[in-house]
Structure formats: structure tokens, C-alpha cells
Amino acid sequence: xxGEVSRYLAMGGYAAFIWGAYGVALIVLGGLxxxxxxxxxxxxxxxxxxxxxxxxxx
Amino acid sequence: MISRFAxxxxxxxxxxxALPWCSWSALAVLSAGLYVALVVAPPDYQQGETVRIMYVxxxxxxxxxxxxxxxxxxxxxxxxxxxxxxxxxxxxxAPIGAAFTFVCxxxxxxxxxxxxGAWWVWDARLTSVLxxxxxxxGYIALVNAFDEPSRGARAGSVLALVGVVNLPIVKFSVxxxxxxxxxxxxxxxGGPRIDIAMLVPLLMMSTGFLLLxxxxxxxxxxxxxxxxxxxxxxxxxxxxxxxxxxFERLAPARPAVRGGA
Numbered sequence: 001x002x003g004e005v006s007r008y009l010a011m012g013g014y015a016a017f018i019w020g021a022y023g024v025a026l027i028v029l030g031g032l033x034x035x036x037x038x039x040x041x042x043x044x045x046x047x048x049x050x051x052x053x054x055x056x057x058x
Numbered sequence: 059m060i061s062r063f064a065x066x067x068x069x070x071x072x073x074x075x076a077l078p079w080c081s082w083s084a085l086a087v088l089s090a091g092l093y094v095a096l097v098v099a100p101p102d103y104q105q106g107e108t109v110r111i112m113y114v115x116x117x118x119x120x121x122x123x124x125x126x127x128x129x130x131x132x133x134x135x136x137x138x139x140x141x142x143x144x145x146x147x148x149x150x151x152a153p154i155g156a157a158f159t160f161v162c163x164x165x166x167x168x169x170x171x172x173x174x175g176a177w178w179v180w181d182a183r184l185t186s187v188l189x190x191x192x193x194x195x196g197y198i199a200l201v202n203a204f205d206e207p208s209r210g211a212r213a214g215s216v217l218a219l220v221g222v223v224n225l226p227i228v229k230f231s232v233x234x235x236x237x238x239x240x241x242x243x244x245x246x247x248g249g250p251r252i253d254i255a256m257l258v259p260l261l262m263m264s265t266g267f268l269l270l271x272x273x274x275x276x277x278x279x280x281x282x283x284x285x286x287x288x289x290x291x292x293x294x295x296x297x298x299x300x301x302x303x304x305f306e307r308l309a310p311a312r313p314a315v316r317g318g319a
Contacts, residue, residue: 036278
């Protein structure tokens, strides 16, 4: 069982390249998604703050 | 007509409904795609397991080209019709395109090292994709170099349109020059020349990337519209009317020129 898992993870000897490629993609795209979400949340709270300041509801 | 279909208030309404749907389906399709790409798909008879890198590399390359096309088209619309939503769409898509281009270059490098014996070669395909990456970075830098968002967007639009000349070079570089990079095997005359067991994960990952792009682009566009609305409120120091009608005031104040339309 563990032999099977470690053989799979070894990826025929190319583990570093294959897991590296998927890791880079995950970090870059995941980081972008996280940053996009944070920008969106920040834009909403900034707008809310301004609208409260001017006394208009959303 | 464009302003009828692409007005910011309507965009906010439609994207609010589409965003969760798009995000969750992107997550679902990408998870399934990853499973098929990493577990189900067979190793290649020549490349062995490294063929799995292709399931990220090729869809990322398609997204890099497709998103640039989108940025250029939106820039063209923004320049000709001065439509604020078009420049916001271009500005929202560019960082996503840059990210996909980076993923394409990095995964290609990680494949090239074991298969070609080199992290990088100055081959026409690799070099033109590197230029594509720099075009994205140049566009992003230019758009953000101005205090007034629409001035930056206009300067960026010109760069985006000029950069379109690079797209056919990327696509046809493998045919025009004798490159180390292999020629097209999916998008080619005469149909795909790739086994179905490898085509399925490739198309699943591509669909997942496309959905991810749509979700992230909507997120960035909604954020940019909120930011512009906040900027307008701060500049005017008057309360904007309650949304969604408030987005109407984002339209440029200059008179619209509608010659013969």
C-alpha cells in the first residue's frame, strides 16, 4: 500500500518536475484568486464607508 | 447598442448572479480535471509521466493567448466607443492573463529540463511567449501609472492593440521557424492528433481555466466599478444615488460622438 503510494508520488522519477509544475500553477492561480477576492471585499467596504459618511444607504 | 448591453448597472446585476455559479463550477471542473490529469490519464510512451505537465501547460498557454485577444478587443472598444465598462474589462483581464502566461512559462520550463535537457532555449515559440508576458506587464504598469483611471486605460489600450501583432507570431512560430518546441497537435487543420485519453483531461483543465478566468474577471470588474464609484463620490463630495443607478454617473462627461450609427 505505502509502496504503491510512494511509487505514484515518485511519478516515474520526475516527481520534482511534475509536482513542481502543479505547485507553481496552484500557488500563482490560487494567489491571484485570493488577491482578487481581497480587492473585491476592500472595494465593497470602502464604498460602504463612504456611503455611510454621506448618509446614503446601499 | 453596445451601451445598451454593456452598461455598468446591468453588468453589476448580471455578474452578481453569475459569479457564485462560475466560481463553484470552476472549482468543480478543476478538481475533476486534476484527478483525471494526475491519476486517470496514462503516461506517454516517450515522455513518461512528464506528459502530465502538459495538462496545465497547454491550457495555460491557450488562456494566455485568448485573454490577450480579449484585452485587445476590449481596448479597441474602449478606444472607439469610449465605453468605461470595456476599459474596466480590459484592465481586469490583464493580470489574469499575465498569471496564466507565467504558469505557461514556468511549467514549460519544468517540462523542458527533463525532456530537452534545458530549462530554457531561445526558440521562437518560447521567446514570443516571453514577449507576451512582458506585453501584459507593460500594459498593467501603464494602466496604473496615471491618477485618473480612464487616462491610464486609454494609454494601455494603445499598447494592447499594438501588441496584437505578437499573437500570430506565438501561434505560428512553430510552423514558420524550425523550433525545438513541438508543433500544434490539438488546434490544427485535420483535427486533433492526440489520444482521447489525453484529450479529455486537456479539455477539462481548459474548461476549468476558462471558468476560473470568468470568475476572476468578474470579481476584478466588480471591484474596479466599486473603486471608481468611490473615487467619484470622494471627488464630488456628494452622495451618489443608491446603486445600481449610481453607476450611470461613471459614464464619461464628454459628449458622445455617434456618427451614422
